[in-house]
Amino acid sequence: MKDRPPFIAIALISAAALGYEVLLTRLFSITLWHHFAYMIISAALLGYGASGTFLVLARSRLETRFDAAFVASAATFGLSIAPSFLLAQRISFNPLELFWDPRQALYLLGLYLVLFVPFFCAGTCTGLAFSRFRGRIHRVYAADILGAGAGSLGIVLALFAFPPVQALTLLSALGLLAAAIAALETRSGFVQFAALLAGAGLMAAIPAESWIELRPSPYKELSQTLQVAGARVVARHSSPLAQITVVESPRVPFRHAPGMSLASPAEPAPQLAVFSDGEGLNPLTRFDGDLAPLAYLDYLTSALPYHLKREPRVLVLGAGAGADVLQALYHRSPRVDAVELDPQVVALLRGQFAGYAGRLYERPELRVHVAEARGFVAGSPERYDLIQVALVDAFSVASAGLHALSESYLYTVEALQDYLGHLQPDGLLAVTRWVTLPPRDTLKLFATAVAALKRSGLPHPERRLALIRGWKTATLIVKNGEFNEREIAALRAFCRTRSFDPAYFPGIAPDETNRYNRLDESYFYDGATALLSPRRDAFIEGYKFHIEPATDDRPYFFRFLRWRSLPEILALKDRGGLPLLEWGYPVLAVALAQAVAAGALLILLPLPRIRGETGMRRGRVAAYFLGIGLGFMFLEIAFIQKFILFLAHPLYAVAVVLCAFLVFAGLGSLLSRSVVTALERATDRPLRWVAAAIGAFALAYIFVLPPLFRELMGLPGLSKVAISVAAIAPLAFLLGLPFPTGLARVGREAEALIPWAWAVNGCASVVGAVLAALLAVHLGFTVVVILAVVLYLLALGVAFEGTAAAPNGQPAPEPS
Amino acid sequence: MLALLALLCLLPPVTLAAEDFAAERRRMADQIGTMAAQTAFETARPRFDSRVMDALAKVPRHRFVPANQMSHAYENRPLPIGYGQTISQPYIVALMTDLANPQPGQKVLEIGTGSGYQAAILAELAGWVYTIEIVEPLAKQAEERLKALDYRNVEVQAGDGYYGWAAHAPFDAIIVTAAASHVPPPLVKQLKPGGRMVIPVGTPFLTQNLMLVEKAADGSVSSRQILPVRFVPLTGGH
The missing domain is CATH 3.40.50.150 (Vaccinia Virus protein VP39)
Known part of the structure; x- marks a missing residue:
């Protein structure tokens, strides 16, 4: 019984890591701007890929001391959450100076490295568990993504109840709690358990405001407004949607009246200013x-x-x-x-x-x-x-x-x-x-x-x-x-x-x-x-x-940049030409470039160490996990977009769709062995059928969902949520099958490649998320879905099933 | 990597001698002069007034930026000056000054003193410069700085610029560098017939365009929006 994977700890770590990802978006939207948050977080998420690379190199040493290594990684994860953000805030990165000041690129790199730590630790925990419990990969993966599903919903609820900095320490506490439970699950000892539990309790109990302060960029409208003599914050509220700040400025009134005519005989009425995430002055006008x-x-x-x-x-x-x-x-x-x-x-x-x-x-x-x-x-x-x-x-x-x-x-x-x-x-x-x-x-x-x-x-x-x-x-x-x-x-x-x-x-x-x-x-x-x-x-x-x-x-109304105009605009920089450039778009392209470069490095770096592997060939493994990693993100992102319009709310849509996606994929993973075994009775290439089913569902949704949504748009919110979940369930269930099935086969045929496959999957997920957004800009979400289907067909139908699989059935023996 | 970063942050600002700064300043002025000719179409001026160029070559911009930015003082780029404010790109300062066209003996009002650099340039060209800054510490720093550089024809005030400076109105030229959602009508009133008001439109580090408000001799007001760069939006246009 000792050799049971630490399921609860895996799920909790995964929940906390996903929560941290969402929370970072919120925190950076308050301190910087949303699109930079996206770029920074996509880089930090490469920590998952890096954990796989690290495990390829350190596997032999860590696996023999699995219990200690797992608990230590989990504890480091919990402990690093708050400090990594605090340290990131200390780096004086000013995105507005990116084009002027070469040092900013270095600061940005510093941000990446600092924020990368918690994700690296979380990835190490899961990767270790895959490697160590090769016969139960489907269950480890299920715990991993069920946890993530719970985290996606949990963080939204937490952000309703707590200010963002408090959510940060609570996630830290959750990470430590996971480590404590891991100590229990791996029977590492009661002292460890008690110490980690105490740490979690302490982290949850200390008011976050006493030691964590958000430091928004001084160039945000709110920061600038508060520099004015007499201006002060009179109300502040936070939700998962935004942080709302109300400011009064009795000495220098706001007088917000955008574009008011020069001929106006009247001046604006007295106002308070309402800021959303420190931007977008919205006047609250005095009225009697x-x-x-x-x-x-x-x-x-x-x-x-x-x-x-x-x-x-x-x-x-x-x-x-x-x-x-x-x-x-x-x-x-x-x-x-x-x-x-x-x-x-x-x-x-x-x-x-x-x-x-x-x-x-x-x-x-x-x-x-x-x-x-x-x-x-x-x-x-x-x-x-x-x-x-x-x-x-x-x-x-x-x-x-x-x-x-x-x-x-x-x-x-x-x-x-x-x-x-x-x-x-x-x-x-x-x-x-x-x-x-x-x-x-x-x-x-x-x-x-x-x-x-x-x-x-x-x-x-x-x-x-x-x-x-x-x-x-x-x-x-x-x-x-x-x-x-x-x-x-x-x-x-x-x-x-x-x-x-x-x-x-x-x-x-x-x-x-x-x-x-x-x-x-x-x-x-x-x-x-x-x-x-x-x-x-x-x-x-x-x-x-x-x-x-x-x-x-x-739906990219705000995208105006054409790549062909970029050289001309950049050449005009010294004459004040930069306002002709929209930042959001090149920033995403940069995010993609850095993800591809770092991902390639992380995947290629450990190649010499796994050269001698027999069984499944490396190219085949890479193609398989690259394909399903990209395909999964393409479908997830495309359908989140489709459902945003239907659920009529960006936040609820993301929370509901993401949660449903992950939970049903988790169920898929849990049942993957039974499903694949059942399919094997009917066919000798079961994953081709899975790929075909994924393709059929995804393509059917392209045609069915838009008219269906139009019909049902007027329904009350809860019914729409139920319909959305029901629509996501079968597709997500199917999407939960390929990863554990593929990884289990790697475990049977070339076990040393397990962490490498985890690295490939981690890097593919990051690249997939950014690439999906860029492809949607140019080609639309429909094309993104079609590409995802092609990727699944190639991965499952060709990379996996191209040669007959080794006889399936019994799990590989596990080292004790 | 992190160690390298930390080292970078700790590096002392490069110290340059006064004569090095003077040489850099001349280079910057020359560079801006060349650019002015290139954008003559948009700005409708073949070159910037030679007096503006002389002022640019004279005012020590490095004295108007924080110590850690001094080595960049004569690069043609905006620089942070603290409090969420910036000192504009010198090219934009030159263009704004040229559009405001201050003459000896004239009175100029500036809303948004910032570092005081623009006020110093104006002080080189006009009779009197009155400048108002909304952020009190900035106003104080600018006042001390301008005093130290012996600009006796500049008066700095901390406070609200919306109503201009009635005691010294009307003005021959007004420059509004503070971000405003609209042009304050009281400022238009304080503009002399024949006067010009220049308002940069944009965000920190980015000036999108310049709004030029002109009051004709008969008191009628018109405005123009000027792009600082030559950028024809249609391929094959012109």
């Missing part, structure tokens, strides 16, 4: 029921629709702390539906700051919905006179292109079609964006609107569109009908009295497009007219930014 102090809201480009349609029934998507709602009230809207994703922001206006905001979110003409915009619209039977899509992202983030690779379902062709479908006859859809020069998002939005109108079968798009611009914001209007003379006259008057320039409306003359805020060329007018003309495709193709409309299959 008197509309007069809100007059400045009529001097933003987003006020245009209220001059075309009097007292409309409004839907505000992305209501935040209420600026666009106040704008609607100022224009005497009789009914406003306000949709906001983050319940914390809504809670601010209903709780602590309800009085300051004049009980705005409790007013009778207002209905507030905590929901994701697309999901709300799809599930709503209502039709509106005006749908107002607010400026939800921060200027600083948008202008640096930090969102370049964040999926956004708010601005896709299908999204605009949905919005149009919820307009009354002659109703208006208004979307406001930041102005970037030369224009990027505004023209992409215009192109998207043209595509949506065409796809919806509405004739004469050119009669249904209008676009105006100030120096900082631009507003696009799409009408569910054709613009009339009165509306055009109102638009002209609106622009004239506010010094905004019309960029397009039906019948516009070129000489009225560049009068007030002059550009060296009428970029916006030229672009809009080209996009409405037969030379649309040539224009999009010839444009130096990527302005092809985003779709639900390629």
